[in-house]
Amino acid sequence: MKANSYCLGIESTAHTFGASIVSSDGTVLSDVREVYAPEVGKGIHPREAAQHHSQVAPEVLQRAFREARVKPNHLSSIAFSAGPGLGPALRTGATIARALAVFLRKPIVPVHHAIGHIEIGALTAGARDPLVVLVSGGHTAITACADRKWRIFGETEDITLGNVVDSFAREAKLPSPGGSAVEKLALEGKKFIDLPYTVKGNDVAYSGLLTAALKKMRDHNLEDLCYSLQEIAFSMLTEAVERSLAHTEKKEVLLTGGVAANKRLQSALEVITEEHGAIFYVVDPKYSGDCGAQIAWAGLLAFKCGLNVKVEDTIVRPKWRLDEVEIPWRP
Numbered sequence: 001m002k003a004n005s006y007c008l009g010i011e012s013t014a015h016t017f018g019a020s021i022v023s024s025d026g027t028v029l030s031d032v033r034e035v036y037a038p039e040v041g042k043g044i045h046p047r048e049a050a051q052h053h054s055q056v057a058p059e060v061l062q063r064a065f066r067e068a069r070v071k072p073n074h075l076s077s078i079a080f081s082a083g084p085g086l087g088p089a090l091r092t093g094a095t096i097a098r099a100l101a102v103f104l105r106k107p108i109v110p111v112h113h114a115i116g117h118i119e120i121g122a123l124t125a126g127a128r129d130p131l132v133v134l135v136s137g138g139h140t141a142i143t144a145c146a147d148r149k150w151r152i153f154g155e156t157e158d159i160t161l162g163n164v165v166d167s168f169a170r171e172a173k174l175p176s177p178g179g180s181a182v183e184k185l186a187l188e189g190k191k192f193i194d195l196p197y198t199v200k201g202n203d204v205a206y207s208g209l210l211t212a213a214l215k216k217m218r219d220h221n222l223e224d225l226c227y228s229l230q231e232i233a234f235s236m237l238t239e240a241v242e243r244s245l246a247h248t249e250k251k252e253v254l255l256t257g258g259v260a261a262n263k264r265l266q267s268a269l270e271v272i273t274e275e276h277g278a279i280f281y282v283v284d285p286k287y288s289g290d291c292g293a294q295i296a297w298a299g300l301l302a303f304k305c306g307l308n309v310k311v312e313d314t315i316v317r318p319k320w321r322l323d324e325v326e327i328p329w330r331p
Helices: 046-068 087-104 113-125 161-171 178-186 207-215 222-248 263-275 292-304
Strands: 006-011 016-023 028-035 077-083 108-112 131-135 140-146 149-155 252-256 279-282
Touching: 006 087, 006 113, 006 292, 016 046, 016 292, 028 046, 028 292, 046 087, 077 087, 077 113, 077 292, 087 108, 108 113, 108 292, 113 131, 113 149, 113 252, 113 279, 113 292, 131 222, 140 222, 149 222, 161 178, 161 207, 161 222, 178 222, 178 263, 207 222, 222 263, 252 263, 263 279
Parallel strands: 006 077, 077 108, 131 252, 252 279
Antiparallel strands: 006 016, 016 028, 131 140, 140 149
């Protein structure tokens, strides 16, 4: 029987600093994270996020090793989120990963943050060859694998779904996390408020929706506005997903990323998935948000295919596109 190998994953793209150790059989042995929380009504300040990450990193890493019961010298590789994300935050995580790789003499693997979301979703949900709906603060994309790359079949033309919800919650002075607060208030909404609906082919555009929702905040009940914002935003995405599903004829749909935890979005996508005779999967909610587990698992898959790099080549790429990345572990 072949012994398991272990990968340490470090996540630091935005507000979360996470560390996780995952084994080659797909077991998440530890997943520790600390989240930078800006003041109510304010967004993430990149330098402040980076400072937060550097402060919490020692304790997060110690807990990750302690909970996994794996010694540092037993690691087979070290993976880190190389992009896309906030430059200062990315550089903090990369610096820590480099230091560990050099000190422990372990291979280092740069990981695309979105691929981390996809692969941890596929692992925890059991999806094999899905049309992926990736929705988070940094990504809104409809993608499927072809010729060893994730090909984009639809995406946002401006801001992401996660940013729409977070920005609205921030202006409404709702507590963090904004997505959960909006979802909770939406359940109490009773009146539908007309808001812009913009779908262009398989792509969605959310900036007009957000602007209109913010303008109507003074004149409408907040619960009704949250309800209407969700319904419009999710309907737009669902239309684009259904068109992509009809085109690709995939038999699986996987919803992953931070916004995947929203029950209303899950319900809308599940309906159109079943109408096309496909199976609907959702990432385990424990790993829907940014976490080290997504980086560790994607890093382990890449390491098995020989995709580790020299330490001097571990640059971060704040605007790294998903469809630029080779994924040789997928047929």
